[in-house]
Amino acid sequence: MEFTDALLQWYDRHKRTLPWRGVGDAYAVLVSEIMLQQTRAAAVIPYYSRFMAELPTVDTLAACDEERLLKLWEGLGYYSRARNLKKCAQAVVSEHGGAFPRTAAELVQLPGVGPYTAGAIASIAFGERAPAVDGNVLRVMARLLEDDGNVTDQRIRDRWTGYLQSRMGDRPGDLNQAFMDLGSLVCLPKSPQCDGCPLSGFCGAFAHGTQGDYPNRGEKRTKRQEELTVFAVRSGDSFLIRRRPPKGLLSGLYELPNRPGHLNREEIGAALTELGVRPLGAWEIVHRQHIFTHVVWHMQVVRLNAERAEVPGFAWYTGAEPLPEAFLKCLK
Ligand code: SF4
Numbered sequence: 166m167e168f169t170d171a172l173l174q175w176y177d178r179h180k181r182t183l184p185w186r187g188v189g190d191a192y193a194v195l196v197s198e199i200m201l202q203q204t205r206a207a208a209v210i211p212y213y214s215r216f217m218a219e220l221p222t223v224d225t226l227a228a229c230d231e232e233r234l235l236k237l238w239e240g241l242g243y244y245s246r247a248r249n250l251k252k253c254a255q256a257v258v259s260e261h262g263g264a265f266p267r268t269a270a271e272l273v274q275l276p277g278v279g280p281y282t283a284g285a286i287a288s289i290a291f292g293e294r295a296p297a298v299d300g301n302v303l304r305v306m307a308r309l310l311e312d313d314g315n316v317t318d319q320r321i322r323d324r325w326t327g328y329l330q331s332r333m334g335d336r337p338g339d340l341n342q343a344f345m346d347l348g349s350l351v352c353l354p355k356s357p358q359c360d361g362c363p364l365s366g367f368c369g370a371f372a373h374g375t376q377g378d379y380p381n382r383g384e385k386r387t388k389r390q391e392e393l394t395v396f397a398v399r400s401g402d403s404f405l406i407r408r409r410p411p412k413g414l415l416s417g418l419y420e421l422p423n424r425p426g427h428l429n430r431e432e433i434g435a436a437l438t439e440l441g442v443r444p445l446g447a448w449e450i451v452h453r454q455h456i457f458t459h460v461v462w463h464m465q466v467v468r469l470n471a472e473r474a475e476v477p478g479f480a481w482y483t484g485a486e487p488l489p490e491a492f493l494k495c496l497k
Contacts, residue, residue: 168309168367169332169340175363176343179350181206184214186342191265191290192223192254198282199250203243206349212241224263226254249277269295280326288341294333297341298326301348307380308352311369315383374413378459389460394433395453395495396422397466398442400473403481404496405442406488414457419486421495422479427465437469441477445470455491466495 180186183206185197196216200209216237220226226234229251238247253275257265265286266272272283284297296302303316306325314321333340351358359371370376398405398421406419424436437444448469455462473481482488 167332168364169334171363171367172343172347173334173336173339176339176346179346180342181346181350184210184217189290191286192226193217194286194289195253195265195278195282196226196250198285199246199277200241202246204241209241212238223254223257223265226251227258246277252276253278265290267291268293284326285341288333289338292337294330294337296326296329296333296337297344298322298329299345299348301352302329302344304354304380305344305348305352305364308357308370308376309364309368311373311375311379313379313381316380317383372412373416375459388456390463391460392425392427392463392465394424394426394428394436394465394467395492396437396440396442397468397495398422398440398471399469400471400481403473403483405471405476405479406482406486407479408486414460415489415491419482419488419492421488421492423464427463433467437467440479441474442469443472443474445472451495453494455494457491462491464491464495 183197185193188194197209197213200213200216204212219233219237220229231248231251234247234251235244238244241247256275257263266275267287268291269280269283269287272278272286273280275283278286281297281299284295287293287295288297300316303322303325306312306328307314307316314324316322347362347364351362352364357371357376359365359368359376362368362371365371370379396405405422407422409415409418409420411417422440422442424432428436433448446469448467451466451468453464453466455464480486
């Protein structure tokens with residue numbers, strides 16, 4: 166199954182009920198999308214309903230006097246958008262005989278209509294396989310593919326538009342609206358609700374616990390600094406390891422026993438007892454650092470020899486287990 170199929174299945178069950186949905190009318194899509202550029206959907210509903218009751222067609226908007234228009238827009242702010250909306254309506258009436266052009270390429274020529282709004286109208290009202298790439302889509306796609314491209318760069322936006330163009334399928338309007346809903350309800354900027362996300366099985370950021378790192382907005386990012394104490398417990402040629410959790414950094418690989426923070430000597434002794442390790446002789450401490458894409462580990466490494474006994478939850482390295490470089494350097 167493609168991620169777009171999973172998204173559409175989720176949309177069929179969870180889509181928001183909104184007054185401009187299911188109308189299939191280009192004018193309704195235009196008005197709603199322009200209003201949604203500045204305000205959340207729930208807040209837009211009363212403005213949209215009042216606007217459509219007063220100006221139900223593109224002709225009525227084109228002929229509306231400016232004061233009445235601005236009064237209807239009152240509370241939404243960004244009045245230039247209302248003026249552009251009227252200019253757009255006038256262009257539709259004067260240049261297209263009152264009927265909206267049916268393709269994104271033509272729609273984007275209208276005043277105040279950008280590529281996103283053009284894609285939304287063309288796909289929702291006319292069924293064109295045109296993506297509507299906005300911040301929601303960019304966030305979801307960057308997380309899905311762990312793509313580090315700067316989403317404020319037009320070339321990256323164009324790249325995603327091209328990527329999605331070939332995946333629009335038979336329900337392009339629904340797919341665009343599904344992205345809108347997923348971005349508004351689930352894949353939230355600060356706190357993505359991955360457990361309830363239909364795309365979690367496809368999502369690289371979810372698999373690696375890196376949701377907070379995407380999308381890249383071009384801000385200079387500082388890497389997270391983490392301290393940990395790593396135990397390099399040797400017995401002959403082998404050392405103690407265990408498998409890391411299935412999710413998050415280095416998921417599924419192996420690791421040396423470790424604890425968060427730099428422990429002092431008493432805490433190290435207590436941790437070894439807790440692990441069930443019986444040291445043979447004194448231990449030594451060295452320091453190692455490992456730099457990942459988004460985090461730096463500052464490792465205090467406790468090196469010691471121990472009896473080759475069974476340690477619950479751990480195994481002795483046989484040479485076959487994949488051990489990441491961060492831990493290999495603790496052994497060198
Ligand atoms: S799994 Fe999480 S990060 Fe990935 S698309 Fe879903 S909500 Fe967004």
